[in-house]
Amino acid sequence: LNWIASPNSTTAASFVATREIIKRGKSFTDGDYMKDSFIKISEHLFSDFKNKTEIIQKIKDMPLSAKTVKERAIKMAGNITNQQIKDINSAPAYSIACDESCDVIDIEQAALLCRYVNSDGPQEEMIELIPLKGQTRGEDICEAVLKCLNDNGINTNHLISVATDGAPSMRGSQKGFVTLLQKALDRNLLAFHCILHQEALCAKTFPPECMEVMNLVIKMVNKIIAKALNHRQFRALLDEVDSEYSDLLLHNKVRWLSRGEVLRRFVACLEHVKTFLKSKNLNYPQLEDTEWLEKLHFMVDMTSHLNMLNKSLQGRGNTALHMLEAVLSFERKLTVFARDVQRGTLSHFPSLREFKEAYHDHTLNGDYLQCAIVDMQTEFGSRFSEFRKEKMTLSFPVTPLEIDPSLLNTFPGVIQADLEMELADIADKDLWVSKFKSLTAELEDVTRQKAQLQIFSNMNYIKSKYRTRLTDESLQSCVKIKVTSYMPDVEKLSSDVRKQKSH
Template identity: 35%
Template sequence: EQSTRILSHTFTAQQRANECSLRVAWILGQHKKPFTDACMLVKECMSVVAETLLDGKPKQELCDKIKQIPMSASSDTKKGEILTQDVLTQLNEAKHKAPCVGLAVDESTDICDNAQLLVYVRFFNTDQKAFCEDLLGVTPLQTSTRGEDIYLAIKEMLTKRGIEPTQVVSIATDGAPAMIGREKGAVARLKEDNPELIAYHCIIHQSVLCASLSDEHAEMMNTMMKMIHFLRASSSTQHRMLREFLREVDANADDLLLHNNVRWLSKGKVLARFWSIRREVASFLAELRHQKATQFSLFLGNEKQIDNVAFLVDITAHLNELNLRLQGEDNSICELMTAVRSFQKKLELFKEDLQGDCAHFPAVQEQVQGQRDVSSFVDFIDKLIVNFSNRFDSFSFGQQLTMFIQNPFIITDVRGFSEEVTQHFKWVNPGPLQMQLVDLQADVSLRAQFLRTDPSTFWLQTVPETAFPGLRKVAIYILTMFGSTYNCKAAFSTMNI
């Protein structure tokens, strides 16, 4: 009996040590840290904490237990593989139970000039009653990046994870020709396997394309970026002098920001920082004995050009605000389209505001003070309105569907709603769907619960499937759809691609 108890105790202690090792490997993986940190840092830190907090026998016992924890780069790598396989198995099981999946696809070139294709999948986890976004796969495109190559890579990923092409409800892409080519694009090939596939261009990418600058404003932006690069990056000595000067004069910031072409919000932040210390920067340029400094000093002394800079500061701030609303994980296509529709209405307000007191353009208000012509700014807003209208008014995802998810109780055209649904989802029977919507709108209890929760929770956890099977299925299909390729961009950033 004594030997049995000793063996049982040893086995239990070893199990606990292995569990500790697995938990450490899980945390390191979550924070994207190398497994060498486990043997070099984590174990050492635990020992130091034990020696500091405890004394005598308890300290020795805990230190001995810490030493028993199997931690090394090789063992943690194996445990990471075990955890990965377990998570993958759970996700695959959840995917197979989901009624449909949505895809987000993007391609990028790494620092070694290798094309990498990354695909994310979104689906409804029936056990957790929530949506999951997961990496379906990442694969190098060895030679070419034609639509056929991308199609075959996506098809292979779907096959490996046991997903049928007909199960894919939608695909969001970056809009590249290889993705959306009419005949040989990857999306066209996928539609051969699934004719009901809904495909669309990433909403974030489209909003960025809408905000392209006119020649005049583009030239102004380039001049600003060149000036900031001259002050910030052309000379380390000059950069140190600038920072010291800004500290001496007690400026609102002690440095300029440097523009990064890869970052969506970069130019707006760079301009906002410059505007907050523009007078100090002008004074610093005036003191420099350099030809470029003289040219930039003259540029800052030109009122018309600084008026344009002020406008760029304000309009990029508004565009950045939209961009931030569109970014982030777990955003459905309805939320993104709601943000875009809202911004389109704001543009009309901005146009009127520029012709009035410029309440939404503080930099312009401070600079122009109602004394100079702002017609070029109004023209720019007009172009933005046209660009957004051209790209989003004909967007494949209708406004009735967005309204259905955001607030089904305000839909008045029931027949029009069912027609829009059947355009996107051929399997829908419009008759029962119309009856279910009428019943839903008449349900006082559900209306009250809708006001106390968010749309996603309402459709997934509040609306009973037995009473409204058609409506709930349509809602799940819509909420499964990715609105953008943000996850892909974020993953590429994490991979330093």
């Protein structure tokens, strides 16, 4: 409070207020709204202060117009980038991840993320949101990423790993981004296909009949929700019968998690759905077909298990080892699931168990369901084979003194003979052993941090249909401020502003 009321503090306060605007998802045009709210709160907050009038006047004098907010956001983002670059170049090694998505006006935006270790421990940061306004071939992405790294003065000699999705433009063997990046750097990198993306692909390996069940559910949900009158009447029906749920959910094809939620909600409201569709003379004989219903309840349970895996893989701070262990654990669970449906115990299939209890005369097709699970398990095993080969290497930072160095796929720039000698030298030194234990604890702590680093969700929220004219520089600045863990150096920024003659 003393800082806000101190002389020459309006510029610093405007930087802080601007950061709050961005963090709360407000637009540049909300600067005056934020300022008015700040003044109203301050009237009450400083009511007992002798210099209340001076404090309120300082706040009123705070430059917080839309233009000021824009300029402050760009300056803070630049300051944060400088801090990031300094830490990255100080790190002995770092890895990058590159992903792309279209914004609201169909400009392809490539998000470049970087993971490294600084004095505060492991960091995972967005370096830049790169607009690709022409083609998005592998060479275009590679050129843009290299330009970003070079323009920011990031030392590419320390780059050891790159992760992408499985698109041909990213992982093509001849002209993919990863291949071209390795050629440009003239060395091999540890290249990974995003675990989360591969998990989503594995989840789509249900038999065609099961996928048809999902498609029909979506069709029925659309019949109810897409038309306003039908939607209102269905919600009124659910309210009248005191249903646990007040509505159905729509499936978003971009988000795999929505599929399981749609199925679960649909089954929970199934009897009410039947009643409503009949009242509208919409005939779906599948709703009375026990074989179709069996597949529906099976899909509810399997998508629920997949959603649990998906959530465990999401979040900021997950290490590759942690994610791989989660996938390998799920592969083992698939063996348990297959045995469960084959025996008919259904201990891990609550929805299917309820269906079986409700339809005593129906015999479950255990062989079919077991084959569906086994096929999915095979797909998991195939897609994650490259990660499985690297498990020992990924485990090395956690248990370096327990692994034979000759079995490791060493990082670029690491000489295996030197590594063996160094490990032998420190194996019996308590200082180094304790440091490795400390690093393990830090990695576990980072893994528990589930603060989402959802770049594209924030991008679409900031550059919405109401802000389509937001410039590339402004969008980049806002997204960076929104998702970064760094704090801009407000004192330095405000002092630099005050040095200008106009101030």
